[in-house]
Amino acid sequence: MRVIRRGDPSRGRAGVVVEADGGSRGNPGPAGDGAVEQMSGRWKVKHPAMQPPAEEARGSVEEVGSVRFGWIPRARNARADAPADRTMDAQAAR
Secondary structure, X not given: OEEEEEEEHHHOEEEEEEEOOOXXXXXXXXXXXXXXXXXXXXXXXXXXXXXXHHHHHHHHHHHHOOOOOOOOXXXXXXXXXXXXXXXXXXXXOO
């Protein structure tokens, strides 16, 4: 995940861009799209281990105020996809 700060706080235009990868192997569906749907509140986070971090993330979103979530297809998301792939590959090699 990468966080980029943009905007001009002195003019009331603060902004944050978070680039993250849904990170999945063997899943034919777009995992990143599911994360967007969950963070947008359209889908529930069902896995018990994922509920506390999801709540923490939602709390951070509320602090920021106006937030827009979007999914970027894998073909256009190489910068976020590469570190997620390396991590999953390293865990699979254990």
